[in-house]
Structures are given as C-alpha cells and as structure tokens.
Amino acid sequence: MNRTLADLKAYGKGYMRNRSGAFFAFIFPVILILIFGAIFSNTGTKTTLNVQNLDKDALGNDSPESARLIAGLKRTGALEIKMIPSDVNIDDYIRDNSLSVALQIPYGFNYSVDHNILANVTVKGDPTQGSFGVVIGVVSAVVNQRNIELLYGSAKILVHAQNIGSEQFRYIDFFIPGMIGFIVLTSPMFSMASVCAEYRGRGYFKLLASTPLTKSEWLISKILWYVLLMFSSIALMYVVGVGVYGARVAITPLAILLIMTGTFLFTSLGMFLGIFVSNPESAAAIANAIGFPMMFLSGTFFPIEQMPDFMQKVAGVLPLTYLTQGLRATMVLGNEVTAAVDLVIVLVVGIVFFVLAARAMSWKGK
Amino acid sequence: MYGELTAVDHIDLQVFSGEVYSMLGPNGAGKTTTVEILEGLRDPTSGEAKVLGIDLRKAYREVRGKVGVLPQLFEPWDNLRPPEAVSYWSSLFGRDMDAKQVKNLLDLVGLGDKQKVLGARLSGGEKRRLGIAMALVGNPELIFLDEPTTGLDPQARRGLWEVIRDLRKAGKTIFLTTHYLEEAEELADRVAIMNRGKIVASGSPDELITLHGGGTILVLRGAGEEGLKAVGSLGLQAQMDGRDVQVRVPPLQRTKDVIANITRANIPFKDLETIRPVLEDVFFNMVGGKLVEGVVKP
Numbered sequence: 226m227n228r229t230l231a232d233l234k235a236y237g238k239g240y241m242r243n244r245s246g247a248f249f250a251f252i253f254p255v256i257l258i259l260i261f262g263a264i265f266s267n268t269g270t271k272t273t274l275n276v277q278n279l280d281k282d283a284l285g286n287d288s289p290e291s292a293r294l295i296a297g298l299k300r301t302g303a304l305e306i307k308m309i310p311s312d313v314n315i316d317d318y319i320r321d322n323s324l325s326v327a328l329q330i331p332y333g334f335n336y337s338v339d340h341n342i343l344a345n346v347t348v349k350g351d352p353t354q355g356s357f358g359v360v361i362g363v364v365s366a367v368v369n370q371r372n373i374e375l376l377y378g379s380a381k382i383l384v385h386a387q388n389i390g391s392e393q394f395r396y397i398d399f400f401i402p403g404m405i406g407f408i409v410l411t412s413p414m415f416s417m418a419s420v421c422a423e424y425r426g427r428g429y430f431k432l433l434a435s436t437p438l439t440k441s442e443w444l445i446s447k448i449l450w451y452v453l454l455m456f457s458s459i460a461l462m463y464v465v466g467v468g469v470y471g472a473r474v475a476i477t478p479l480a481i482l483l484i485m486t487g488t489f490l491f492t493s494l495g496m497f498l499g500i501f502v503s504n505p506e507s508a509a510a511i512a513n514a515i516g517f518p519m520m521f522l523s524g525t526f527f528p529i530e531q532m533p534d535f536m537q538k539v540a541g542v543l544p545l546t547y548l549t550q551g552l553r554a555t556m557v558l559g560n561e562v563t564a565a566v567d568l569v570i571v572l573v574v575g576i577v578f579f580v581l582a583a584r585a586m587s588w589k590g591k
Numbered sequence: 592m593y594g595e596l597t598a599v600d601h602i603d604l605q606v607f608s609g610e611v612y613s614m615l616g617p618n619g620a621g622k623t624t625t626v627e628i629l630e631g632l633r634d635p636t637s638g639e640a641k642v643l644g645i646d647l648r649k650a651y652r653e654v655r656g657k658v659g660v661l662p663q664l665f666e667p668w669d670n671l672r673p674p675e676a677v678s679y680w681s682s683l684f685g686r687d688m689d690a691k692q693v694k695n696l697l698d699l700v701g702l703g704d705k706q707k708v709l710g711a712r713l714s715g716g717e718k719r720r721l722g723i724a725m726a727l728v729g730n731p732e733l734i735f736l737d738e739p740t741t742g743l744d745p746q747a748r749r750g751l752w753e754v755i756r757d758l759r760k761a762g763k764t765i766f767l768t769t770h771y772l773e774e775a776e777e778l779a780d781r782v783a784i785m786n787r788g789k790i791v792a793s794g795s796p797d798e799l800i801t802l803h804g805g806g807t808i809l810v811l812r813g814a815g816e817e818g819l820k821a822v823g824s825l826g827l828q829a830q831m832d833g834r835d836v837q838v839r840v841p842p843l844q845r846t847k848d849v850i851a852n853i854t855r856a857n858i859p860f861k862d863l864e865t866i867r868p869v870l871e872d873v874f875f876n877m878v879g880g881k882l883v884e885g886v887v888k889p
Binding site: 227228230231232234235238239240242243427428429431432433434435436437438588589 | 627630631632633634652655656658660662663664665666668669670671675676679680682683684685709
C-alpha cells in the first residue's frame with residue numbers, strides 16, 4: 226500500500242505540473258460548461274413567445290381581455306412570455322431581434338370581445354421553425370378556451386399540465402451529467418494511453434520493473450489518482466453549473482459511485498489501448514479514434530433518442546452511454562433503479578478492461 | 592534471442608564483490624541484453640544466471656530490492672525535482688528517506704545544488720547523476736550502470752567517472768557496460784570485451800594489454816638501417832619507420848630488460864621512446880577494428 230501511495234503522490238505531482246493535464250482536467254470542462262451554459266441555460270421545454278400588446282388604456286395598463294389572454298398563455302406552462310414594447314413596429318422588432326415567432330394583440334381587442342365583434346390576434350413568424358407550430362397550437366388552444374367561456378359562461382373540460390420531474394428540466398440540467406461523463410472519459414483514457422506509451426518509450430516500465438513496485442500497485446495508483454482528479458474536476462464543474470446557471474442536478478451516492486466506476490473503466494481502457502502503441506503520438510491517435518465517436522454517440526451533448534435508429538444501436542454497445550445515462554437518471558430524474566443497473570454495467574466492463582490491461586501489460590523485455 | 596538473432600551466446604562471467612566489472616563492446620554486442628538478464632528485466636532463453644546468489648529464473652523478484660539499476664539512456668521524470676524523484680524511489684524500496692538523507696545522497700552524486708530544478712531541465716550529465724542517486728536509494732550491494740556516460744560531453748563524462756570511483760571506494764560492486772575504451776581502462780578492475788554476443792577476452796586491463804595488446808614498442812629515433820641490423824642480431828622483431836626503428840618487446844619479456852640489451856649493444860640512436868599498448872590495441876587485435884562511438888571501424 227505504501228508503494229501505491231508513493232507512486233500516486235509522485236504521479237499526481239508530475240501530472241499537476243503538466244500544464245496540458247491540468248488544463249484538460251480543470252479548465253477545459255469549465256470552459257465547456259460556461260459556453261454551453263451561456264448558449265442553452267435559458268432553453269428548456271418552454272418556447273419563448275414575444276408578445277406585443279397594443280390594447281392598453283390611457284394609463285398604459287393592459288386591457289382586461291388582453292391581460293386575461295396573456296395570463297392564459299402563461300398558465301399553460303408551455304410558453305415563456307416576453308413582452309415587446311407597444312411603441313415599436315413589430316415587424317422591425319422581429320427582424321432586428323431575429324425572433325422566430327411573436328404575437329400581436331391589436332388595439333381595440335377588449336372592445337371587440339365585449340361587443341361580440343370578431344377580434345384577431347396575429348401570430349407572426351417563420352413557419353419552418355418548430356417554435357412557430359408550438360405557439361400556434363398553444364395560442365389557438367387558449368383562444369378557443371376563451372371563446373367557449375364567452376359562449377357558455379365557463380369551459381367544461383380543461384387540460385392541466387404538470388411537470389413530471391422534481392423541477393423543470395432544462396438543457397443545462399441535461400448537459401451537466403453529460404459533461405461529467407465526457408470528462409470521465411477523456412482525462413483518464415486519453416492520459417493513460419499516452420502515459421503507457423511514454424513509459425514504454427522512455428524506459429520507465431523497465432526502470433519500475435527494477436523496483437519492488439508491482440504492476441497491480443502501479444495500475445491501482447493510477448486509478449486512484451484519476452478518481453481523485455475526477456472528483457476535483459467535477460466539483461468545479463458542479464459549482465460553475467449550479468452557481469452560474471442555476472443547474473438543478475443532485476449529487477447522489479449513486480452518482481458518486483458511477484463517477485468512481487466510470488473513472489476505473491476509462492483508466493483501464495486507456496491502459497489497455499496504451500499497451501498496443503509505442504509512442505505518445507500513436508496513443509493520442511488511437512485514443513481519439515475511439516474516444517471521439519464515443520463522446521458524440523453516447524448522449525453526452527444531446528439525447529440518444531434524437532439520433533437515427535442505427536446510431537442508437539451503436540450507442541447501446543458503448544460503455545459511455547451507460548455512464549451518462551446512469552448519471553442523468555440519478556442526478557436529474559431521480560431514477561435510482563436505472564442508475565443502479567447502469568452502474569453494474571459500467572463496473573463489469575471496467576473489470577474486464579482492468580484484467581485485460583493487467584494481463585497484457587509487460588514491464589519486462591522479451 | 593531476438594527472432595533468429597542470438598543476442599547473447601554462451602557467455603560465462605563472474606563478478607566479485609567490491610570490484611568494478613566492465614563489459615566493453617560496440618553497439619549491438621549484447622551488453623544491455625546481458626545486463627537486463629542479470630537485473631531480472633529479461634528472461635534468457637537458456638542458461639543460468641545468479642545475482643547475489645539468487646537464481647534469476649526462480650526468484651528474480653528477490654533481486655529487485657537488492658540491486659541498483661541505471662538503465663541505458665536514463666531519463667528522469669520531467670516534472671519531478673531531484674529530491675522528489677529520490678524520495679519517490681526510496682519509498683518504492685520501502686526505505687523512506689528524510690530530507691537530510693535525500694540531500695546527502697544528492698550531494699554524493701554532485702546534485703546538491705540542483706534541488707529546485709525539474710527533471711526536464713537537468714543537463715544530460717545531471718540526469719545520469721540523478722539516475723545513479725536513484726539507483727543508490729536501496730543501499731544496494733550491486734549497482735548496474737548500463738552505458739552511464741553515452742552521449743555526454745567529455746567534461747560530464749569525467750565528472751561521472753569521479754562518482755563511480757567514489758562508489759567503488761564506498762565498497763559497492765559495480766557492473767558497468769560501456770563502449771568507451773578509456774572509460775573501461777580508467778574505471779574497471781576487470782574488463783570483458785564483448786562482440787556479437789560473445790565474450791572474446793576478459794581480465795584486468797593490465798592482463799588484457801599484456802596478453803592481447805601486442806607488446807610494448809620501443810622507438811629508436813634516427814637509428815637507421817644500421818640500427819635495424821643491430822636490433823635483429825639481438826633476436827628482436829623490428830621494422831623501419833623512416834629513419835626510426837620500431838622494436839616490439841616480446842610478450843612476457845620485461846621492457847627494461849630489452850632496453851638494457853639495446854643499450855649494451857651500442858646501437859646508435861638519438862632518442863628512445865616507449866609506446867605501451869592500451870586497451871584500444873587489445874580491442875583491435877581481438878575484434879579486428881577500432882571502436883569509435885560504439886561502432887567497430889576497420
């Protein structure tokens with residue numbers, strides 16, 4: 226154990242002094258969180274609808290009927306309402322702000338409704354955008370409901386929308402577990418493949434073979450190091466994700482176990498790949514060839530369900546899929562059963578690669 | 592064996608406690624393979640090897656804690672400072688060293704003033720010194736130094752020789768491989784000349800020079816044809832070199848006896864020069880070429 230800890234300490238010290246290692250472990254994931262968070266933190270299942278209400282009284286207050294319509298739209302929970310000033314030209318505003326859809330409530334709207342005159346609200350936008358259809362559907366539903374109320378006094382059937390998650394599910398919430406999976410894949414696997422190649426190329430394995438340190442002790446020290454590194458890196462990502470973007474993800478015991486087993490798996494896979502290459506350049510090439518498709522096909526950045534069927538089948542055999550799926554299940558959806566199953570899958574695959582790496586790795590010359 | 596190539600072919604050697612044993616030969620002679628077999632880092636295809644009385648084929652792990660190893664072209668870890676590297680290595684051997692012990696060891700190899708320098712920033716000679724310090728952390732009885740000065744400039748090389756001499760004085764047994772003739776001659780108590788996987792000659796430098804150096808040559812300056820005839824009449828082998836006569840001192844004859852005979856014969860010469868053979872001559876005679884930077888040249 227002392228030898229393992231001594232190796233862990235020396236390796237960790239060397240790693241932290243290597244600027245590229247520290248960059249990819251700490252700075253790179255934070256940059257990604259900041260960039261993706263800035264882009265997607267305000268997007269979730271809600272579509273933004275910009276509304277211009279021209280039907281105001283002399284004091285500038287919304288007329289009762291227009292206020293009722295806006296409140297009805299908000300109540301659906303499907304739209305996020307943003308108001309457009311009433312003194313601007315809506316077409317110019319749409320163009321200048323690159324809006325895909327906007328709603329205009331005309332002057333006299335309240336009067337028309339009160340006096341049974343046909344009143345029009347106008348949805349302006351790009352019909353090719355998905356949000357346009359959503360807005361048309363929601364606005365029509367709210368207007369229909371109001372028409373029925375006006376006709377019969379009150380509506381007889383209403384649709385009640387309720388969130389199934391603990392909180393509203395947003396992209397940043399989806400993204401953070403994916404980023405954790407991404408970082409658990411990249412740092413340990415890419416580093417270990419290169420480290421194994423470098424150790425062989427520079428004769429470090431032979432040097433270590435002349436000491437009492439065993440291969441297993443060396444392998445375990447590397448896994449311990451990357452587990453520590455991942456926890457530090459993920460803690461930083463969590464702080465940034467939650468602190469800056471208000472991400473709603475929970476650090477659960479299963480999430481911690483998944484991070485540990487995922488690190489174990491990808492450190493072992495990196496060692497296994499490193500056995501077959503003789504220099505760090507080849508190691509980087511082989512790790513990229515395996516790592517990059519995996520990070521894009523395993524639901525790291527977008528849901529697997531959005532991918533074509535054949536890609537979903539490929540994702541099914543990639544270990545990162547189960548790591549990100551398990552992390553999302555426990556951190557966002559609170560589905561501990563799915564997370565536990567994924568944990569077992571990640572652990573089993575990790576054990577397989579660890580055993581393969583330990584058996585195939587030779588420190589002695591042939 | 593590497594495929595069809597037999598890297599080390601039926602060699603037989605014994606190293607005695609407290610000596611510097613040097614294996615001298617060109618690149619590819621089989622020196623490193625031999626050392627790695629003895630370090631337990633490579634399995635021989637046949638034969639027997641014992642280090643410190645331990646049979647390597649049965650218990651090479653036992654040897655690990657008892658020998659120090661400086662591999663060929665040793666490179667330290669780039670991002671560790673010398674004290675950190677030494678401390679790390681000592682922990683692997685289960686002999687944790689405190690800061691003072693580490694400093695003493697670094698002083699011993701001449702790195703006392705390089706405590707704050709990262710491994711990557713050390714010079715070639717300093718890196719090898721650090722390698723020797725790391726080899727010493729387990730206080731080994733036996734130290735393998737595989738071409739410790741290859742690629743170093745002459746000054747760094749001579750500096751390392753001093754370190755090796757100090758280790759020898761401290762009673763360490765040193766197995767040194769080299770392709771520098773002068774290094775073997777300067778440092779070794781005994782030398783084995785290796786070529787193409789075989790030991791072609793072994794013994795102390797003096798023994799090798801006496802037996803295989805071709806004998807001492809006496810140069811009689813300006814002796815001319817008359818001198819050549821006179822030398823011949825004494826039963827000595829000689830040849831002309833311009834106006835000089837070169838007389839070969841026969842093996843097993845003392846040089847001063849031959850000089851006394853020449854003087855008594857009243858052979859006319861202006862000056863007398865003695866050229867003693869060196870290990871280079873031994874190598875040339877045994878291998879058939881000169882050893883230049885690890886390569887045999889005719």
